[in-house]
Amino acid sequence: xxxxxxxxxxxxxxxxxxxxxxxxxxxxxxxxxxxxxxxxxxxxxxxxxxxxxxxxxxxxxxxxxxxxxxxxxxxxxxxxxxxxxxxxxxxxxxxxxxxxxxxxxxxxxxxxxxxxxxxxxxxxxxxxxxxxxxxxxxxxxxxxxxxxxxxxxxxxxxxxxxxxxxxxxxxxxxxxxxxxxxxxxxxxxxxxxxxxxxxxxxxxxxxxxxxxxxxxxxxxxxxxxxxxxxxxxxxxxxxxxxxxxxxxxxxxxxxxxxxxxxxxxxxxxxxxxxxxxxxxxxxxxxxxxxxxxxxxxxxxxxxxxxxxxxxxxxxxxxxxxxxxxxxxxxxxxxxxxxxxxxxxxxxxxxxxxxxxxxxxxxxxxxxxxxxxxxxxxxxxxxxxxxxxxxxxxxxxxxxxxxxxxxxxxxxxxxxxxxxxxxxxxxxxxxxxxxxxxxxxxxxxxxxxxxxxxxxxxxxxxxxxxxxxxxxxxxxxxxxxxxxxxxxxxxxxxxxxxxxxxxxxxxxxxxxxxxxxxxxxxxxxxxxxxxxxxxxxxxxxxxxxxxxxxxxxxxxxxxxxxxxxxxxxxxxxxxxxxxxxxxxxxxxxxxxxxxxxxxxxxxxxxxxxxxxxxxxxxxxxxxxxxxxxxxxxxxxxxxxxxxxxxxxxxxxxxxxxxxxxxxxxxxxxxxxxxxxxxxxxxxxxxxxxxxxxxxxxxxxxxxxxxxxxxxxxxxxxxxxxxxxxxxxxxxxxxxxxxxxxxxxxxxxxxxxxxxxxxx
Amino acid sequence: xxxxxxxxxxxxxxxxxxxxxxxxxxxxxxxxxxxxxxxxxxxxxxxxxxxxxxxxxxxxxxxxxxxxxxxxxxxxxxxxxxxxxxxxxxxxxxxxxxxxxxxxxxxxxxxxxxxxxxxxxxxxxxxxxxxxxxxxxxxxxxxxxxxxxxxxxxxxxxxxxxxxxxxxxxxxxxxxxxxxxxxxxxxx
Numbered sequence: 011x012x013x014x015x016x017x018x019x020x021x022x023x024x025x026x027x028x029x030x031x032x033x034x035x036x037x038x039x040x041x042x043x044x045x046x047x048x049x050x051x052x053x054x055x056x057x058x059x060x061x062x063x064x065x066x067x068x069x070x071x072x073x074x075x076x077x078x079x080x081x082x083x084x085x086x087x088x089x090x091x092x093x094x095x096x097x098x099x100x101x102x103x104x105x106x107x108x109x110x111x112x113x114x115x116x117x118x119x120x121x122x123x124x125x126x127x128x129x130x131x132x133x134x135x136x137x138x139x140x141x142x143x144x145x146x147x148x149x150x151x152x153x154x155x156x157x158x159x160x161x162x163x164x165x166x167x168x169x170x171x172x173x174x175x176x177x178x179x180x181x182x183x184x185x186x187x188x189x190x191x192x193x194x195x196x197x198x199x200x201x202x203x204x205x206x207x208x209x210x211x212x213x214x215x216x217x218x219x220x221x222x223x224x225x226x227x228x229x230x231x232x233x234x235x236x237x238x239x240x241x242x243x244x245x246x247x248x249x250x251x252x253x254x255x256x257x258x259x260x261x262x263x264x265x266x267x268x269x270x271x272x273x274x275x276x277x278x279x280x281x282x283x284x285x286x287x288x289x290x291x292x293x294x295x296x297x298x299x300x301x302x303x304x305x306x307x308x309x310x311x312x313x314x315x316x317x318x319x320x321x322x323x324x325x326x327x328x329x330x331x332x333x334x335x336x337x338x339x340x341x342x343x344x345x346x347x348x349x350x351x352x353x354x355x356x357x358x359x360x361x362x363x364x365x366x367x368x369x370x371x372x373x374x375x376x377x378x379x380x381x382x383x384x385x386x387x388x389x390x391x392x393x394x395x396x397x398x399x400x401x402x403x404x405x406x407x408x409x410x411x412x413x414x415x416x417x418x419x420x421x422x423x424x425x426x427x428x429x430x431x432x433x434x435x436x437x438x439x440x441x442x443x444x445x446x447x448x449x450x451x452x453x454x455x456x457x458x459x460x461x462x463x464x465x466x467x468x469x470x471x472x473x474x475x476x477x478x479x480x481x482x483x484x485x486x487x488x489x490x491x492x493x494x495x496x497x498x499x500x501x502x503x504x505x506x507x508x509x510x511x512x513x514x515x516x517x518x519x520x521x522x523x524x525x526x527x528x529x530x531x532x533x534x535x536x537x538x539x540x541x542x543x544x545x546x547x548x549x550x551x552x553x554x555x556x557x558x559x560x561x562x563x564x565x566x567x568x569x570x571x572x573x574x575x576x577x578x579x580x581x582x583x584x585x586x587x588x589x590x591x592x593x594x595x596x597x598x599x600x601x602x603x604x605x606x607x608x609x610x611x612x613x614x615x616x617x618x619x620x621x622x623x624x625x626x627x628x629x630x631x632x633x634x635x636x637x638x639x640x641x642x643x644x645x646x647x648x649x650x651x652x653x654x655x656x657x658x659x660x661x662x663x664x665x666x667x668x669x670x671x672x673x674x675x676x677x678x679x680x681x682x683x684x685x686x687x688x689x690x691x692x693x694x695x696x697x698x699x700x701x702x703x704x705x706x707x708x709x710x711x712x713x714x715x716x717x718x719x720x721x722x723x724x725x726x727x728x729x730x731x732x733x734x735x736x737x738x739x740x741x742x743x744x745x746x747x748x749x750x751x752x753x754x755x756x757x758x759x760x761x762x763x764x765x766x767x768x
Numbered sequence: 769x770x771x772x773x774x775x776x777x778x779x780x781x782x783x784x785x786x787x788x789x790x791x792x793x794x795x796x797x798x799x800x801x802x803x804x805x806x807x808x809x810x811x812x813x814x815x816x817x818x819x820x821x822x823x824x825x826x827x828x829x830x831x832x833x834x835x836x837x838x839x840x841x842x843x844x845x846x847x848x849x850x851x852x853x854x855x856x857x858x859x860x861x862x863x864x865x866x867x868x869x870x871x872x873x874x875x876x877x878x879x880x881x882x883x884x885x886x887x888x889x890x891x892x893x894x895x896x897x898x899x900x901x902x903x904x905x906x907x908x909x910x911x912x913x914x915x916x917x918x919x920x921x922x923x924x925x926x927x928x929x930x931x932x933x934x935x936x937x938x939x940x941x942x943x944x945x946x947x948x949x950x951x952x953x954x955x956x
Contacts, residue, residue: 022860030868243867481869665907
């Protein structure tokens with residue numbers, strides 16, 4: 011049995027020995043090294059670019075600028091504003107915007123060439139934050155976005171105004187959340203090979219090969235059939251590596267003009283100031299409740315600072331605007347959301363897709379209502395928690411929901427009641443919960459997955475899926491599913507990496523959709539292949555109407571102990587007989603979901619995952635330093651397919667959440683990071699990890715393979731709110747701004763002490 | 769101005785011509801195509817590029833290649849020539865490897881600890897890997913893997929432990945996960 015068994019990632023041993031190749035490791039004969047020239051200005055008109063000096067440096071093979079490339083704007087997929095050029099030619103919209111690319115015989119020469127490309131800029135006023143970008147008469151970052159508003163979204167369900175009038179308790183607050191970087195270890199990189207036949211191959215450590223093929227083709231005005239995107243191993247992503255940054259089309263063009271393979275790898279500093287970190291936002295929120303604690307209404311105003319280009323920010327705004335509404339039973343909700351262009355880098359996805367920010371604000375208000383009513387905050391959550399079979403205010407069908415059980419688990423395991431009763435100075439507990447989408451539909455078109463499974467003549471299995479593995483273990487999950495159905499060892503299954511010439515069109519592993527959608531496709535393919543094996547065996551033996559099964563890699567016939575053949579024998583038989591052929595099957599999955607429509611009720615996800623967490627902290631009263639003493643998590647991800655990986659997904663998310671809440675922070679000055687390094691931005695190390703208790707609810711979902719739902723994005727969202735609650739329990743101070751730094755706490759404690767003296 | 773350097777890498781002599789500013793990580797990865805050594809920050813902050821210089825873990829992204837002349841350099845490829853070591857296998861078994869990009873650096877750093885230090889307590893392990901960043905695992909599984917390797921018999925086949933090495937008992941407590949109750953997926 012493969013399902014439910016702790017299984018290390020399939021290529022763990024090769025990884026341990028340093029034997030797998032990532033994009034940054036690729037080499038080709040004659041390969042050139044690419045680098046990107048980035049704007050040193052936050053906002054500036056590009057007057058002229060002179061590459062002649064750079065081209066005179068020995069070893070510099072090419073310099074390309076925006077005027078060399080097709081002058082076409084592209085965006086993230088079809089749903090988002092097409093507002094980017096591969097290389098900016100009209101103006102630079104943030105400090106880091108791509109304006110030119112160079113290719114040279116080695117890295118040092120490429121870097122030297124960057125210094126010699128002469129760009130004449132005419133600086134423009136800098137709109138580094140939401141306030142300056144939305145000020146009256148602010149200059150426009152994009153001429154076709156009045157007021158620097160990149161998009162809005164407003165909707166209402168129920169009657170919010172009436173509910174607030176009738177409420178016994180109303181809390182309101184203004185929250186802000188900051189930017190952090192995903193800090194995947196492998197930097198963004200690509201290797202482009204423009205073939206003599208005019209076809210372009212780009213190797214990108216991404217999680218979106220099909221999407222990148224489309225976006226690169228658009229940026230370079232090529233037919234999709236002329237572009238091939240290949241995905242090597244990926245050194246982490248956490249949602250980020252789906253966008254088409256200018257580096258990819260620009261490197262492709264360098265390969266075209268030089269006729270040589272070109273590899274471009276960006277450095278860690280560029281990662282911080284020029285890639286796609288988590289969105290910062292401002293949240294105004296009101297929540298209304300009756301005096302028995304029943305929630306009755308919510309009113310949200312959300313502003314996202316999306317930086318210089320929209321990228322995927324519209325989908326993110328949409329998700330942020332409505333997701334948290336289905337965690338509790340709330341009949342009346344209203345949202346007014348907007349995206350603002352600023353002269354910062356654009357933003358991207360990062361584990362939770364806006365969920366940690368929104369959960370921080372929403373869960374804070376649950377705590378505040380509980381406090382006003384003298385209720386236990388955990389009890390308050392239980393009273394309002396969504397239940398299995400609920401249809402939420404947006405029409406989300408919660409066919410499985412382990413949230414109430416999750417709250418009970420963390421209450422029990424953390425010793426919540428006793429610890430909350432017994433007040434220890436500067437030590438406290440907080441609780442928070444979250445809901446996350448699994449396989450959120452973002453189009454009215456094909457939103458499913460397709461996988462092909464072939465059983466080779468040696469009985470081993472190869473799965474082709476374009477969905478992709480970026481280090482999270484998707485391939486291992488696929489292998490477990492196939493192994494379970496075919497009754498083979500997991501090690502007999504190999505999963506191909508995505509290659510748009512070989513693997514089918516795929517949406518990619520975002521939105522916790524891989525296990526559900528990609529896994530179902532593998533499940534269907536494996537079941538079809540299993541049937542073919544059984545049919546083939548029946549044919550081989552000339553039997554009909556027999557009860558057959560596959561046990562331990564062998565086809566057996568009930569009641570006929572004389573008939574037994576290995577899958578290998580059966581596959582060989584099929585492959586080599588006349589009119590036979592390979593045992594090969596396609597599995598196609600299309601989720602029974604409806605794209606979210608703000609105006610009506612719809613069910614956009616195949617499944618919804620839930621989590622609850624209790625956090626215990628101690629606070630140093632002198633320095634304000636927070637020590638996270640322990641985190642108890644309970645996760646409803648349906649059936650756990652691979653406990654080893656699921657545990658680590660939760661643990662890692664929690665650690666990222668601790669960093670996000672307390673010390674990870676890209677501190678922007680006029681739109682540019684003050685620090686551009688891991689240490690400068692506070693990435694957690696081994697000393698920042700508390701005891702983490704990972705538990706699962708007893709939930710099984712109807713839709714995902716073997717009852718599974720997504721787990722990857724459950725660990726992070728509750729952490730900020732739970733820590734904020736714990737800090738309040740410890741100190742009496744409540745914070746509505748992330749990150750909650752030691753300095754903020756120390757200052758708050760000093761203020762409290764001063765007030766007490768008065 | 770390029771300088772000819774002779775480097776002892778994984779037991780063989782490799783001659784390269786490099787700038788004085790070329791770091792060892794770049795020589796390993798781009799000249800010698802030993803890409804098992806990773807580079808994630810270029811500033812010595814994340815440990816992905818750790819290699820052993822005369823047995824001690826060093827961030828190769830901050831060591832000019834010219835300064836490595838005369839030293840014995842062991843990379844992850846060299847460590848793995850005899851097959852997977854018990855330390856590496858512990859990383860595999862504990863699920864301490866996801867994307868794997870930080871893994872060679874962690875392995876080299878932990879190898880240094882296990883072969884050169886006598887204190888293999890959890891605290892000592894944390895001290896040793898303090899300068900290594902991992903984003904995928906949340907560190908707990910890495911700590912358990914190293915702890916397990918430290919008490920495994922015959923650690924590091926082919927690499928002699930310093931004489932007098934003793935192993936301390938494993939610590940429990942902080943960072944230790946409580947036992948899971950049985951989950952329906954694992955029952956029956």
